[in-house]
Amino acid sequence: MMPRASILALALTLGAMPVRAAESRDGLMFSLNSALMSRDRAAFARCVNFTGADEATRTAFAKIIDQIFAWPGHYVFTSERSGQGNPDIEQNGRKYTLNGDWKFQVHVFLSKTTSKGFVFPAGSVNGQFFILVAIPAKP
Secondary structure, three states, X not given: OOOHHHHHHHHHHHOOOOOOXXXXXXXXXXXXXXXXXXXXXXXXXXXXXOOOOOHHHHHHHXXXXXXXXXXXXXXXXXXXXXXXXXXXXXXXOEEEEEOOEEEEEEEEEOOOOOOOEEEEXXXXXXXXXXXXXXXXXXX
């Protein structure tokens, strides 16, 4: 039998995960917290917009999800972003951008008193709210 983490990585790689639509920032936070409380990796992954993401991004995010779910607890909150527009990211000579309208950050930490955690860009995609990922920028 294939371990859960491998199933999640495979589903993310193949793009087989249906998206979970959140119609607001609060809806996204509710979905994320519900996924964490129920220890449901797939539900957490459905809160992420993987549209346009390459296999390496999907695999890396599956590893991040595995790390988050290995923790005994979670502290999740949002913060406002200070910039405007999507960033132009360059890595290994390739240009990337985010796959949605970046409006705020989602923080997922082990606890309220630790710095162990992740900060994700989040925002809207066609009126729905997701954690966003970097995708290759169009020339």
